[in-house]
Amino acid sequence: MFFKIIAKDEVPDLVRGIATEYEVIGPQAKGTAFVFAPLKDPADLRLDYDMTILPAKRYILPERETLMRFSVEDNEVVEAELDAPRRALFGLHPCDVNSLLLMDNVFLDGGDPDPYYKARRENTLIIGVSCMPAPTCFCDAWGTDETHRGFDIFLTDIGDSYYASISSVRGADLVDRFAKGRDITAEDTAAFQERSAAFKAAFEHEIDTSQLPVLLDAKYDSPIWQEFGEMCLACGACSTVCPTCYCFDVHDELDADQKHGERVRTWDSCQFKDFAGVAHGNFRDSRASRVRYRYYHKQWGYLSRYEKVLCVGCGRCTRACKADINPPRVVRALQTGVVDR
Amino acid sequence: MTASTLASPVQLNPYRPWPARITSIIDLTPQEKLFELRLIDDATRDAFDFEAGQFVELSLFGVGEAPISISSAPSKQGFIELCIRDSGDVTGAMHAKQCGDIVGLRGPFGRGFPFQEMKGHDVLLVAGGLGIAPLKSLINHIHDDRHEFGKVTILYGARTPSEILFRRQFEMWQHREDFDLMLTVDRPDETWEGEVGLVTKLFDKIDLDPDNTYGALCGPPVMYKYVIAEMRKKDLDVDKIYVSFERRMKCGIGKCGHCGVGHQYVCVDGPVFNYWEAMNLQEAI
Structure with a gap:
């Protein structure tokens, strides 16, 4: 440099x-x-x-x-x-x-x-x-x-x-x-x-981020997730505005003639109901389980692979979330066991 | 704006399926068919190397993709078998396919069963319903290398006699001396003369050497807790039990996020997990 x-x-x-x-x-x-x-x-x-x-x-x-782009007839x-x-x-x-x-x-x-x-x-x-x-x-x-x-x-x-x-x-x-x-x-x-x-x-707040992976596992059944789940609107805005949310969906769209089409990738969100759905059911049917998964993945899942949390503290989700669910608040709740009001 | 064309060798684009021809279709039950597929490109077919327990993405352009575990043994080169239940868009469309039709495949993906590690030991394989599909690959692989293994016990439970997959082969195997195979059904019909009840019931009838046995298990989610409890009652070590999970693996390469379980991705960290890992994995069992 x-x-x-x-x-x-x-x-x-x-x-x-x-x-x-x-x-x-x-x-x-x-x-x-x-x-x-x-x-x-x-x-x-x-x-x-x-x-x-x-x-x-x-x-x-x-x-x-x-x-x-593909052709349906010869699957090519x-x-x-x-x-x-x-x-x-x-x-x-x-x-x-x-x-x-x-x-x-x-x-x-x-x-x-x-x-x-x-x-x-x-x-x-x-x-x-x-x-x-x-x-x-x-x-x-x-x-x-x-x-x-x-x-x-x-x-x-x-x-x-x-x-x-x-x-x-x-x-x-x-x-x-x-x-x-x-x-x-x-x-x-x-x-x-x-x-x-x-x-x-110039930073006004301090967040205690110590031991998050341990807390996420040890407090996996904490009532805070039920509380956040009841607040969450499952709109997926947090993922949309997040600079680190990368999950995507892939689906096929057919042309009007039904003979050709394209395989399309779109942004997806783990907050959407069918995100973890399979043929016989849904592994994350409740909003509480989906909110928890979002934090679980960001502060532990990604970290277990890449040694860093999957959040950069930009605060976009804080601004976007209509239910006031955001990382500082969730992390505080994880530390204290209480969702602050 | 500039546009660049993706290099043509498909391996440079992990999202691009390889064309494969359906070379055989066998009706196993009213809901399940067994498809034999051969990759069309010679070099790709020769390079396609997999482990029992791994899966592929079956790709039908215009419909989509679905993760399917491979049922044939790695020791059989040149083709793979997929046991497919008609239960969704892609699997439904697959059931409408004819012999000779071309479909797409990506993979193989994930971690399979630890075949090499299991060698030299007894093996207990437990399947429920469609869970036999990935275990069938392991069973056949063991069969093709039978002298490398000690006692092989297979417990397989289905809901009804007509839902038993690979029934003809298994009924033949019940008489073999080198495989200890037991079938059970939840709901017998008038023709059924075998065991009745959940697969866990069969544990009363088997004898294991806990210090020398590997366990492997695949079935509907509800089954895991109970079968593992039986395995533990027989004193099997937690780190000698292997479980295979079903999740919504979309990309197969640890990117799309759909198959997350606890802090791992089933498509790259699984689908086969050591139970020691799985018991510490949230949402897993």
Whole structure:
């Protein structure tokens, strides 16, 4: 990794330069909220956003994608093509950069990498930006408030300019061509440290995340799950807005002629009733069992395989859940045995 | 926007099924048929190597995919057998297929029974209903390597005599000296002269050497607790009992999330679990 100072007024040129080679996706205002969307004008880029409604995962794992086209009669694949456009995700917070690293573990893992995910991931440029915690943020609880890999360029706000960490050849090349920039000084690094300290000090809540896998097993039959189950609307919003929820469904859609069709992958949620259904029944029929499974998988199932929890503390589910079920509250209930009101 | 075409060798895309031809269909019961399938591509067929207890995804374009355990033995090369109950969209569509039709296969997936580890020991195999499907692969594999095993005991329970799968073969095997096979039905008909009652009842009639016996079990979810209790009464070690689970394995490669059980995925960590692992796995039994 090496570093450059990029003045804030150089950013529009950098964006325009990158846009000549990539489709640039960035945070923009939409009503009173923020969304990631294709950037038409660099002036629309809001690097001061607090949080977007949806994460950027849809640009790597779309909510709907065709895996292959087929012919019914001879049960044959007629076409297996994938869209892997060159895209730049400009302005991901550390939580979102980390979320993609967690998804990589699943989709780029070992023997069976997912070719669709892999192609998109490789063609996607990641430019991160520093943030200040919103009231719903708890990335500090999981250590996902910092990121040291998983990006091409990371911009840390130090006043009139960004302290740019550059960690890839293509990132270095883009900065070189499209931003003037200058080399860092000891004062710049001091400003970077100051900014990082201010960020860490700004978190309002502390969450006791100690021993979660043990608690999830030891308190498996705790009444808190029944309580959360009664509150849960089973709408699946938590999974939809989650940057680390990767579960998907695959189904076939036929063309009007019934002779051809496509095999389609869509986002799915373990909160939906038939998620664990089989021919003779359903292994997670109750909402309580499904809410519990969501946390069980995130804080223990995924961890048992990859040594990390499957949550980056972005707080999107906290904002989205109409029943006020969210990780800080669930973790507190697990620790104390009581669901706070 | 650029689009890249997926490389053609299917193994680079784990979601792409291999075409296979149905080479035989046998009606086992009114609900179950046994399909023999041969992968069409020579190289793929030669490379298809599996363990008893593993499963494939049966892929019917236009309908979908379903996980099915392999019933034939790994020692039989060149084809696989799938015992399929007509119980859903994919299995229903499969039952409408004819000999010679082309279907899709992906796999094999998951962990099978520890065949090598079982060698040199006695084996107790317990099946309920359709649970015989994956165990049949193990039984046949043991049969083909019979001298490597000690005493082999098979307990198989079905609801009625007409629902006994592989009945002809098993009735023949009841007279063999190298397999101790017992069948039982919950509800006998007028032709039935054998045992009546749940498969657990047969435990009274068997004699085991607990220090030298591996147990394996597959059946409907409700059966596990009771059969394992019987195995434990016979002093079988918890880590010498193997169980096979049914869940909704959709992708087969640990990604789609549908077959999660406790903190594991049945498609990659199972479907065969050591009971020591399974008893510590939430939601499992």
